[in-house]
Amino acid sequence: MIMAVLNYLDDVLYYPILMVILIAAGLIFSWKTRCVQLRLFPESIRVVMEKPTEAGKVSSFQALMVSTASRVGTGNIIGVSTAICLGGPGAVFWMWLLAIIGGATAFIESTLAQIYKRRNPLGHSYGGPAYYIETAMHQRWLGVLFAFALIVTYAGGFNLLCSFNMQSTFLVYSFYDPTTTPWIIGAVFAALVAYCLIGGGQRIIKVTSVLVPVMGGVYILAALIVILFHITSLPQVFAMIFADAFDFQSILGGISGSCMIYGIKRGLYSNEAGIGSAPNAAAAADVSHPVKQGLVQMLSVFIDTLLVCSATAFMGLFSGVPITKEVAGAAYVQHAATAVFGGFGPLLITICMLLFGFSTLIGNLFYVDNCIRFIHKGAPSHGFVNTFRIVCVLVVFVGAGMSMAAVWDIADILMAVMCFINIPACFILGNTAVKAMRDYQQQKKEGKNPVFKAASIGIDESTVQYWK
Numbered sequence: 001m002i003m004a005v006l007n008y009l010d011d012v013l014y015y016p017i018l019m020v021i022l023i024a025a026g027l028i029f030s031w032k033t034r035c036v037q038l039r040l041f042p043e044s045i046r047v048v049m050e051k052p053t054e055a056g057k058v059s060s061f062q063a064l065m066v067s068t069a070s071r072v073g074t075g076n077i078i079g080v081s082t083a084i085c086l087g088g089p090g091a092v093f094w095m096w097l098l099a100i101i102g103g104a105t106a107f108i109e110s111t112l113a114q115i116y117k118r119r120n121p122l123g124h125s126y127g128g129p130a131y132y133i134e135t136a137m138h139q140r141w142l143g144v145l146f147a148f149a150l151i152v153t154y155a156g157g158f159n160l161l162c163s164f165n166m167q168s169t170f171l172v173y174s175f176y177d178p179t180t181t182p183w184i185i186g187a188v189f190a191a192l193v194a195y196c197l198i199g200g201g202q203r204i205i206k207v208t209s210v211l212v213p214v215m216g217g218v219y220i221l222a223a224l225i226v227i228l229f230h231i232t233s234l235p236q237v238f239a240m241i242f243a244d245a246f247d248f249q250s251i252l253g254g255i256s257g258s259c260m261i262y263g264i265k266r267g268l269y270s271n272e273a274g275i276g277s278a279p280n281a282a283a284a285a286d287v288s289h290p291v292k293q294g295l296v297q298m299l300s301v302f303i304d305t306l307l308v309c310s311a312t313a314f315m316g317l318f319s320g321v322p323i324t325k326e327v328a329g330a331a332y333v334q335h336a337a338t339a340v341f342g343g344f345g346p347l348l349i350t351i352c353m354l355l356f357g358f359s360t361l362i363g364n365l366f367y368v369d370n371c372i373r374f375i376h377k378g379a380p381s382h383g384f385v386n387t388f389r390i391v392c393v394l395v396v397f398v399g400a401g402m403s404m405a406a407v408w409d410i411a412d413i414l415m416a417v418m419c420f421i422n423i424p425a426c427f428i429l430g431n432t433a434v435k436a437m438r439d440y441q442q443q444k445k446e447g448k449n450p451v452f453k454a455a456s457i458g459i460d461e462s463t464v465q466y467w468k
Contacts, residue, residue, distance in 0.1 A: 003403075003405060003406060003409075006406060006409035007405075007409060009409075010413055013413060013416040018419060018420075019260075019264055021419065021423055022264065022268065022423075023098075023101065025105050026102050026104055028427070029105050029108050029426075030104040032431075032434050033107065033437055036103075036104055036298070036437060037100065037101075037104050037107065037298050040295055041302075044296060044298055044299040045299065047295055048061055048295075048296050048299060074165035074166060074356055075161075075165075076308045076312060076356070077333055077349065077352065077353055077356070078330055078353075079266040080092075080095070080309050080312040080313050080316075081312065081329055081331075081332040081333050082408070083263055084317070084323060084332070085324065085325055085327060085328035085332050087261065087262025088259040088262075089240045089241050089317060090241060090242070090243070090259030090263070091259040091263035092263065092310070092313045093244075093245035093259075093263065094259060094260050094262075094263025094264055095263045095266060095267035095305055095313075096310075098263065098264055098267040098268065098271070098273075099271050099304070099305035099306055100306075102267075102271060102273030102274060103273065103298045104298075105273045106271075106273040106278060106297050106298045106300070107294040107298040107437075108426050108433045109276060109279045109422065109426050110279050110282035111290045111433040111437070112132045112279065112290075112433050113127050113128050113129070113131070113280070113293075114127075114282055114283060115132070115290045115436060115452075115464065116131055116463075117131070117283040118131060118283075119465045119466070125283055125285075125466065126283055127279070127280070127284075128276065128279045128280035128282075128367075128370055128371070128374075129279055129280075129421070129425060130144070130371055130374045131283070131374065132425070132429060133421075133425050135464075137425060137428060137429065142421065144374070144375055145421060146276065146371075147371035147374045148375065149414065150276065150280075150367060150418055151368050151372065153411075153417070154364040154365070154367050154368050155364065155365065155395065156395055157407075157410045157413070158360075158414075159395050160395055160398065160399035160402060160407050161399065161410070161411040162357050162360050162364075163186055163190075163395075163396045163397070163400045164182075164402055164407045165329070165353065167181070167182045167186060167189075167400040168331075169330040169346075169353045170185060170350065171329075172331055172335075172346050173346070182400045183401050185400055186396065186397045186398070186401055187397055189358070189361070189396050190393045190394070192358065193361055193392065193393055197365070197389040197392065197393070198389070215351065215352050216352075216356075218352070219311065222315070222348060223312065223314055223315040224311075225340060225341075226336060226337070226339070229318075230319060231318075233317075233320070237314070237318055240317065241317070245260075247259075267305060267309075268415065268419075271304045271309075273301050274419050274422060274423050275415055275418045275419055275422065276419075276422030277418075281297075281366070281367075288450060289436075289439075289440050289443075289451060289452040290433075290467075291439075291450070292440075294433065294437075315333060315336045315337065316336045319335070319336035319337075320339065321336045330349065330353060333349050334346040365392065372388070435458070436452065436457055439456055440452075453467055453468070454466075454467040455468075
């Protein structure tokens with residue numbers, strides 16, 4: 001009965017409601033910004049390497065790494081595999097499309113986060129959708145609702161899913177016992193997360209911050225090797241993707257389980273454009289103009305979907321491994337890696353998944369901490385923090401033993417709730433971000449390094465803590 005309710009909510013929220021909202025938002029923001037995601041793409045690459053305006057502050061690149069660490073995770077491997085195996089290869093096209101038009105949405109929400117960011121006692125900045133909803137819309141209750149939705153989504157739904165995805169990579173090994181292995185692996189993951197949350201895990205966090213980018217590079221290299229070994233299949237693979245993506249007779253015959261809906265669901269889970277999570281990282285960056293961070297976070301969407309998700313999709317489709325519902329998840333990618341790397345293939349995918357997944361488990365709590373502080377109007381009590389940490393650890397343990405359908409449905413539903421709050425807020429406040437973009441472009445035309453002043457686009461300086 002619970003699964004029936006989850007499935008019903010998942011289907012209703014995504015088709016047609018969220019699908020229409022996401023596509024409409026991306027298209028409207030693309031029109032308002034004159035396709036900023038394509039027009040200023042070279043500029044986004046340039047500004048990402050700029051140093052912060054003050055020594056010791058968070059740079060654009062560091063903020064990009066925080067948001068990318070959250071985006072690039074188990075969803076880039078298992079999410080893409082699930083979309084292809086359950087929805088069809090056409091799901092890849094719909095993921096690409098959502099990322100391209102979603103780049104404009106990411107630009108708007110991250111620029112707003114920069115404009116309305118706040119300053120902590122140490123002089124560092126912070127913010128996000130909860131803060132621009134409260135400051136610019138004067139609706140604290142809605143900001144609190146968004147903050148609560150983010151906490152439940154990231155500390156709950158996403159970490160349930162991440163834990164499940166990590167343990168599922170062991171399915172292909174002979175020692176895996178479905179009745180006991182998930183719980184044993186879940187207990188190990190929970191213990192590692194607990195160690196980090198208690199405060200003794202700085203060493204682990206530093207090591208993973210180095211290893212994860214390296215393993216990301218290794219993963220993409222592995223995908224390229226698989227593609228090169230089957231390069232003659234290039235025309236057939238693209239023909240397969242586009243033929244399935246535009247098979248509207250099949251899509252309309254069962255739209256809730258079609259490649260379109262799976263592509264949108266898994267694309268949104270992976271790139272997070274419009275959810276309102278990345279703006280929390282964007283607000284921490286020290287830049288001379290809010291638009292710079294909007295461009296950087298727009299770039300993160302492309303890195304996630306057009307690079308890493310495509311690597312997974314091509315690894316599977318080029319390998320020729322049969323697409324069936326039974327291998328949906330890690331197994332499909334592991335079988336694809338086996339086709340070229342032999343017995344080492346599954347182990348390679350397992351290592352990548354564990355590193356991506358563990359960093360995501362910890363990284364998700366960066367966003368959560370920001371929203372807890374918003375609700376409490378400052379740092380919460382020591383007792384609350386300890387209780388919350390215990391709950392987070394239990395979530396990781398429970399997620400490993402849940403069913404695949406349940407964890408994906410819960411994550412999808414909670415993610416949809418965040419979108420229903422953040423995207424309308426971006427519609428209401430979007431013109432402010434567009435004005436900031438025009439100010440940025442005008443200064444660039446004049447040969448200046450753009451510096452933002454809130455009053456220059458009509459913002460009351462009493463409503464912002466920066467840009468005066």
